[in-house]
Amino acid sequence: MVMVIEKIYQFFSLETLDTRLAAPRDLKKKQKIIQSATPSRWGTLEFKFYFLVFATVIPLMFRAAMSASNETNPNYYIYQGILSDGWIAGRKVDNSDSQYRFFRDNAFLLFALVAAHCCIRRTVGAVYKTSRISFDLIFGIIFLFAIHGFSCFKILFHVTVEFFLGRLSGKSRKLSITLMWVYGISTLFLNDRYRLVKYGDILSCLSFMDSFKGIVSRWDVFFNFTLLRMLSFNLDYVNRKYGDETGVEITPQNIERKAKVSNEAESIPLSDTHQGETYISWTQEEEIQEALLNDRKRMDARFPLSDYSYANYFSYLFYAPLFIGGPIITFNDYLFQSRHTLPSINFKRVALYGALLLFYILLMEFILHFIYVVAVSKAHAWHGDTPFQISMVGLFNLNIIWLKLLIPWRLFRFWALCDGIDAPENMLRLVDNNYSALQFWRAWHRSYNKWIIRYIYIPLGGSHNRILASLAVFSFVAVWHDIELRLLIWGWLIVFLLLPEIIATRLFSPYKDKPWYRFVCGIGAVANIWMMMLANLYGFCLGDDGLKELLGGMFTTRKGFGFFIVACFCLSVGVQVMFELRETERRRGVNVKC
Known part of the structure; x- marks a missing residue:
């Protein structure tokens, strides 16, 4: 029994998700982390009691969610028409969420596309000896046109302007970065305002281009991910061209001088010669091995400037497996992996990740067939329900939101893994396994979080300038998601709500060795969870009416309290x-x- 539990735990472990999350290779760092851990409490009387609570409460939670949304609920007639025919035990399925419905209805075609893409790449590579980057360029352009039709020219216009902005600023690093950021953010506003403008309105002879909008007509939605890649490419180029954070220009002469003093990987580029420029080689086996196992080394790699070309730019931006929704991988990491296969790319790991993906797809199907909380939320059909039932409608909605994002992200990452590119994992924790707002944002959409830290948070001072950097981060996050004042205010409120946790952590951290410390942390964590749940229930599940009914039921009745x-x-x-x-x-x- 113990071995079975260990196997299940290993199947869902962080290391199975992504090798980046495994223990450090440096034994001293690993030992330091191990020594910081407390002795195991799993076998104590306290945790045996906790197991009993779990065994009692979790079935009651499922029962409450089902009773609030199934055929036995008096409000069932209100949302019955929203449900569709299912395939499990003759039950209806709640396929009312438009975002997941698009994925669910086209799941077979998506998996067929994964298989077709991998087969075509291997065939073309074997027959024509085409390089990975060249194949990505050709297939990416075809894929872009198939997805967005003639709207792809609007995307091509933006990416071309952004590419040349980084090269029109002479020798000024700050001017290059300013131009790229200003235009990059401006594209979000331009697309929001002018995305519906037709080619025929510009020139009547172009009206034929309005007839084909591709598989997904809302090109502007997916463009937000393209924007992140545009900025990644150009910022990596600027950092390579103008030097590191100290402002030292990186030239062949400087590299050679530094290489004689130090053998650090960051100082040396990845090729001996490139278009007439001579470099000290970074092809030593130990340096390559280090970058293969360390994503930070890959992201900071010093490629020849000529590698930051227009063709490589397009190959990266329109790399098919990650084009629609990520995960986000930096240009430097993509370029390195295009030339070197990581150890994490092997049949066992990829197959295990595919099994995890299949498990979560089936879990989502089970929930949608037996718990119709999405339909309940859309119909606001909770009249007469208890606070426990309404809270479970909200909580299971949050879990469905988590799953509907996790499944496509993992499918796209699985596609990239099958194709030989290891992108960062986006979702590390189950949405219910969060107690800290700060830590929640590190685990939710992790590749986006890493992108923000690398290109916004650290350049603005990081932890040395936390409030300003956080305001900039969440302002960008809000605008990036949608051009609405409501979301911008939400971003600023998030920073405000982070302050109590930051302050409390600093106040109590000196007492972390005290036996009562984890219980005090537990009180703060419960308050944090309530704030996060209520904010998300209001924004994504229950809305104003449902939240008022939930809070009213909890604090105006004895049973609710x-x-x-x-x-x-x-x-x-x-x-x-x-x-x-x-x-x-x-x-x-x-x-x-x-």
């Missing part, structure tokens, strides 16, 4: 288990800080 007290107790139990799960990871030398 009793539910609130019990819920706080159950959350505190869950928080202690979350703490121990992270301590278990530290005992293996894994510390992802989320």
